[in-house]
Amino acid sequence: MNSLTKHLIVISFDCLSSLDFSQLEQLPNFQKLLQKASYCKNVETIYPSVTYPCHATIVTGNFPKRHRIINNTFLQPGRLSPDWYWHRKHIQGTTLYDEAKKAGMTTAALLWPVTARANIDYNLPEIFPNRPWHHQVAVSLWNGSPLYLLDLERRFGHIRKGLSQPELDDFVLASTVHTIKTKKPNLMLIHFVDLDSQRHYHGFNSKQAQDAIRRHDERLGHIIQALKDSQIYEESTIIILGDHSALDESKVIKPNVILQQQGLINLNHHGKVTDWKAYCKSCDGSAYIYLKDGDDTETKTAVTELIQTFSQNSLNGIEKIYTAEEAGIRGADQQAFFMLEAHRGYYFSEQLQGDYIDEITDEDVKQKKYTVACHGYSPEKTDYKTVFIAVGKGIQPNKVIPTMHLTDEGPTFARLLGLSLGQTDGKAIEEILSL
């Protein structure tokens, strides 16, 4: 297959929503780009709509049940800071960056989720130390491209302040600009988290979220300028996308409190999990209920009765219960026993003790115990779509795609680069391509 572009620059602005589109149209760099872009304001995300499964879907074209990044973090009952799906090896099947590499292209990824130890030429993986004895620089070096990372650290390390925003995204931007100028990659995947962070802690429509969108506009301007300065702008395709939207919340649901009270999770006197039969694994706006032993009919009956009783009262925050099969049909992990969908205004926590429902207070948010907006909800929730914008080489101008799916993005990127992801759940959006 012929490639339609020489440089594909994919920019993921985490949590960019369809509801942001009118603001984007007012900002100088987005506005200019949109004048010749093709776009979709109605991109349906995947279930559960959390960042790691979404980004794995974007590079594979498949639903989570197939690529197996079924949540952000692993099922590790009782662990306060569970491990994330950081590593490429957890993705089943091929990815866009693997196919690009196989075809001899130069690849780069900056804070793109699930790329630790991936075969990417210039890789700054998103992986953070979650054990007291881990150190950020060492963790990054081991899981990314060491020489490249040492160079970025030496040049731009002073910009970063741990994981805090907007400094982290400013570090990623400086690294992106430098990488464009010095490496001219054929495929570049960039993940900015500023907006998502601001929404979690200040709310969907907060001033902080608006400010983050304005900063994203400036970041976009710098990336476009870097492409121009490097004389590759005319041969480049720029993609801007979101992975999911977010919804505000005021209450937290803690199903493990009930499971623990019913003897399905055992704790020692320090409150640590010593054993469990059923466990609620949160995906924020949704949650999986897992059984340790899928053949344990007694636990199955007990959990089924519990969940059904609870969901009958809308004050308990559960909007829908999906069976394993129904979760699978929606693309989520069919190995869970149940999947729960929260009502608007609620989200799930894995906490084991206290009340079943917590009202979120300002103090909780200040201490980062709880957030005031999140994602993970079903794509069927209203006002919950994300966006896709494409412009440049290989893209026809001004095509408006009424609706598309997050699974369509990977196949579209593969087509632009003249690659194939094989049989995917999504399909290339041919209408926007200059074939």
Ligand SMILES: [Zn+2]
């Ligand atoms: Zn996200």
